[in-house]
Amino acid sequence: MNKTSIQFPDILSLHDIPISAVSNDQLSIFLVIVRVIVTQGLCILGVVTNVLCIVTFVAQGLRDTVNTGLLALAVSDLLSLVTLSWLSVLHTPDFSSRDLPFIPLEMGYLTAGWPHVFFTRITTWITVYITLERCFCIAAPMNVKAVFTPRRTVMYIVGVYLVMLASVFPIYYTARFANKFVPQKNITLLGIVFISDRNDIETVSFHINNILPLTAFILIIVGTAILTRKLLQISIWRLKTSSVNRSEEMLSRDTKIVKMIVSLSTIFILCYLPGTIVFIWMMLDPELRIDGQHSYLFEAAFATLFLLEALNSSVSIFVYLATSTKFRQTFFKMFFKPIKSQQDPTASNVSVKQTSTQSESERLTPERTIF
DSSP, rough: OTOOOEOOOOOGGGGGGSSSEEEEEEEEHHHHIIIIIIIHHHHHHHHHHHHHHHHHHHHHHHSSSSHHHHHHHHHHHHHHHHHHHHHHTTOHHHHSSOOOOOOHHHHHHHHHHHHHHHHHHHHHHHHHHHHHHHHHHHHTTTHHHHHHHHHHHHHHHHHHHHHHHHHHHHHHEEEEEEEEETTTTTTEEEEEETTTTTHHHHHHHHHHHHHHHHHHHHHHHHHHHHHHHHHHHHHHHHHHHHHHHHHHHHHHHHHHHHHHHHHHHHHHHHHHHHHHHHHHHHHHOTOSTSSSSHHHOOOOOOHHHHHHHHHHHHHHHHHHHHHHHHHHHHHHHHHHHHHHHOOOGGHHHHHHHHHHHHHHHHHHSOOOOOO
């Protein structure tokens, strides 16, 4: 058999594999609850919140590198949720039980599962950039604008997309769509076939897909720790050297920055740590695959991981609203002020005066970032 020959795994019969700890019915109920109900609900929430974030960041302008990074983060989160929502649809019993021309589980592997992983990897490395940029801003505030420019930020984001695309390419090289006979239904459907040297190629691919997120994971932890420590030191120094009122104001603002970064990084770490562990497990255990002997563990593990990733991609807006004054002001001005104006037309003159006063204040006040 040559190296490009095709293997036809019977993925529809995965549930026929004996399961000692969990029955097929229990696994099916678990997957329906996690994938179809909880994860799909988070995906819908996340799509809405990330669209709101994107609109808000665009309204604030992209001259600031942080806004550019957060906009890219919202876009990658949005795309990861869209692909995950499609995966949840494919696992819906009412949908998968229809007379479809394809095998839903296998279709989801290449059109939803790995695309979702692709976008979550992008989210990870954009988070690294934002964290390190803020860390550098605190450590060397005079040089940050020379090092982190909007142009370089865009170049970095494009580079991340290209590198992540290269990291998942081997998966699509070893797995292809093809018509295959399904004995259970006595019909030919579109499904997945694998090339014979899949194991050798995927071993390298899994190493890459473990090294990249693990490296990013460590950088986020280290960068956040350094940033938090530096901010606390600056807050204490300002409290000792400035006037009481001014120091309290700065201390309060710095504390909000610390809380936001710690909140975002903590949510990220809690949601992505299990995924890193599972990918390492897959590297050590070749049977933990969609067509392996531990396919039931594969399905249960990734259903849980996708739920956590959907949670991480859906709640960022609440962190921004709670900790960023500028984001909160822009958000409410865009989405709630028009409603208020329609309900109270007499307030239009006051609104114009306030807007004029605010514009004058913005011209006299140095521009602040989203933080």
